[in-house]
Amino acid sequence: MPRTRTPYPADFRDQIIALARAGRSVESLAREFEPCAATIAGWIRQAGIDGGARDDSPTSLEREELARLRKENRQLRMERDILSKAAAWFARDELGSSRSSSS
Template identity: 70%
Template sequence: MFLIPRTRSPYPTEFREHIIALARSGRSVESLAREFEPCAATIHLWFKEAQQDSGERDDGVTSAEREELKRLRRENKVLRQERDILSKAAAWFAQGEIPSSRSSGS
């Protein structure tokens, strides 16, 4: 799998929290987007995530749930790979073939 590197690092948590606090105080997302670098869609996403994390919204997963889901998906992938390897090894041993040194004489 080829991963495309990020062009820049994500915004620091403190910056996000500052933008969210400004939005909560009544500033419009569009004015924040003009004044600061993130686009309005990004700020809307941050605000929605903050509301979900604080329990103000229940129409999505919290950050903790999202992290747990990512961790479980990674773990599930590893377990599938291990299962596939064990399945292939079991099938190979079930055939009764035991590796031995073969002599070149016939």
């Protein structure tokens, strides 16, 4: 699903997270800045995971690696399917030409 807007810059997210850790509520940050409270809460949660304070989800690096591996897996499956179809086509073509030459 395509994103509806460009992602917020990393330094902006870091500033919002720092303000939240300094005691500002997520709701007040959401009112003052553009991101909704759920977005800010997600940033704070992910920062805790990446910082080692939480271990209930994969870190950002692990998420990036999973995305890269899933993309690579899709590519390899597509290539395998193409090669399988090409092999079947060549086998059928070879079978057809050997029958016509032996007749």
